[in-house]
Amino acid sequence: MTTVITEERQTEAQQYVQSVYELVIQRNPHESEFHQAVKEILDSLTPVFAKHPKYMQHGILERIVEPERVVSFRVPWVDDNGKVQVNRGFRVQFNSAIGPYKGGLRFHPSVNASIIKFLGFEQIFKNSLTGQPIGGGKGGSDFDPKGKSDLEIMRFTQSFMTELYKYLGPDIDVPAGDIGVGAKEIGFMFGQYKRIRGGNEAGVLTGKGLLYGGSLTRTEATGYGCVYFVSEMLASKGQSFQDKTVVISGSGNVSIYAIEKAQQLGAKVIACSDSNGYIHDPQGINLQTVKRLKEVERKRISEYVKEHPHAVYTEGCKGIWSIPCDIALPCATQNEIDEQAAKLLVENGVVAIGEGANMPSTLEAIEVFLNNQVLFGPAKAANAGGVAVSALEMAQNSMRLSWTFEEVDAKLHSIMKNIYQSSVSAAEEYGHPGNLVVGANISGFIKVADAMIAQGVV
Numbered sequence: 001m002t003t004v005i006t007e008e009r010q011t012e013a014q015q016y017v018q019s020v021y022e023l024v025i026q027r028n029p030h031e032s033e034f035h036q037a038v039k040e041i042l043d044s045l046t047p048v049f050a051k052h053p054k055y056m057q058h059g060i061l062e063r064i065v066e067p068e069r070v071v072s073f074r075v076p077w078v079d080d081n082g083k084v085q086v087n088r089g090f091r092v093q094f095n096s097a098i099g100p101y102k103g104g105l106r107f108h109p110s111v112n113a114s115i116i117k118f119l120g121f122e123q124i125f126k127n128s129l130t131g132q133p134i135g136g137g138k139g140g141s142d143f144d145p146k147g148k149s150d151l152e153i154m155r156f157t158q159s160f161m162t163e164l165y166k167y168l169g170p171d172i173d174v175p176a177g178d179i180g181v182g183a184k185e186i187g188f189m190f191g192q193y194k195r196i197r198g199g200n201e202a203g204v205l206t207g208k209g210l211l212y213g214g215s216l217t218r219t220e221a222t223g224y225g226c227v228y229f230v231s232e233m234l235a236s237k238g239q240s241f242q243d244k245t246v247v248i249s250g251s252g253n254v255s256i257y258a259i260e261k262a263q264q265l266g267a268k269v270i271a272c273s274d275s276n277g278y279i280h281d282p283q284g285i286n287l288q289t290v291k292r293l294k295e296v297e298r299k300r301i302s303e304y305v306k307e308h309p310h311a312v313y314t315e316g317c318k319g320i321w322s323i324p325c326d327i328a329l330p331c332a333t334q335n336e337i338d339e340q341a342a343k344l345l346v347e348n349g350v351v352a353i354g355e356g357a358n359m360p361s362t363l364e365a366i367e368v369f370l371n372n373q374v375l376f377g378p379a380k381a382a383n384a385g386g387v388a389v390s391a392l393e394m395a396q397n398s399m400r401l402s403w404t405f406e407e408v409d410a411k412l413h414s415i416m417k418n419i420y421q422s423s424v425s426a427a428e429e430y431g432h433p434g435n436l437v438v439g440a441n442i443s444g445f446i447k448v449a450d451a452m453i454a455q456g457v458v
């Protein structure tokens, strides 16, 4: 059914969105990352409110921007020198309209309330897009795992879980990994949770080791999923990864498996990075070297050039976007592509961007890509593969069985295709054909909003 949207309705919707945005700024001063994530979503939802005023009447926006619960706590632990250290822990339980809170834990010195809230807010819409019954949450700590011994990491994670466990449960809130949290940290946290609870609730954490309830393909899921999503965007223009030149920032979990899948699909990945700098290998990155350096030896990416002397290492992260490429996959951290970097990528002929990281492009950078007809896969759609396979891990834990790598990979692939399709359809339906930022935001929002209406004012 076509609804005629009057100018009056448009204005009313715009005013509503603007008033909620102002409320967010007033209630959460100095939280610039959170403001940015809210602005991106709210701007794209105006056509939804103009078309369906019921969402305004039910106060959906005012409720959705306010976390259901925010927990902040002290994490004391003793380092290898016997010195007491204190970090701050967080868990933001943002929205449980469609399922238990679900989202990763980030351990990085930059972690604060703003970063955890932006990530938790994004997670609501991302999780909805997967089509699975998972709400939105996020947590973490300003603990820096770099340079810590395994025993220090164990003591810290045990202390962290000793407080966090009160808020978790397989049907309540289910954390996973993010920056600085991988299989090792999840293992320690699972052990401590099990000990405190006195029972084996496998589905309380995802990203677990395969020996104790983990899912095959979870390690690969975010990177593979991002490449599957970009493949769909490319296919809409009759293109593929075959023979394309690709630049991928980061060299962590998401980057490594994005490199792997892009290479499997016939692309040449010529650059990757870490928080110190980037390597440019015009012959194509040797992934085995990157995996060994980063996953096993936990060394700096600069070491790569010692084994591959034809490659060049450059200090600093931003320069990676000056390398000409067909496809760029930012897979490190937030705001790593600013307006200037976006312009450089466009000048150098980039065809597609796939956001493997959360909010890696600034709002200005996104404008540059969209105004220049670059295929743009926004984070909450393009990196949803990780949490999607986390939900498949929860399903396997509940059933007490394990699917094969091929089974999980096939489900992941089909979920990424569905996310692409639903984003394309929503963008078209609401008058922004081809704009996947608008499409993903609207498609993710509507399901959560309808569930909130059905459950009353809670």
Ligand code: NDP
Binding pocket: 177, 178, 179, 180, 181, 222, 250, 251, 252, 253, 254, 255, 273, 274, 275, 276, 317, 331, 332, 333, 334, 356, 357, 358, 383, 384, 386, 387
């Ligand atoms: P990892 O900790 O495995 O890797 C992070 C990578 O990014 C490392 O190479 C790290 O460098 C680099 N990095 C981290 N912080 C910065 C910074 N401030 N500046 C420059 N480089 C930085 O994390 P993940 O791969 O898991 O996460 C990467 C991104 O993907 C994050 O935005 C995360 O939120 C997002 N994401 C992750 C998912 C997952 O399943 N893991 C799912 C969806 C999104 P160094 O080695 O020097 O620390």
Ligand code: 2IT
Binding pocket: 102, 103, 104, 105, 126, 174, 175, 176, 177, 178, 206, 358, 383, 384, 386, 387, 388, 390
């Ligand atoms: O940002 C993300 O989606 C993640 N870090 C993964 C969350 C999860 O629960 O698997």
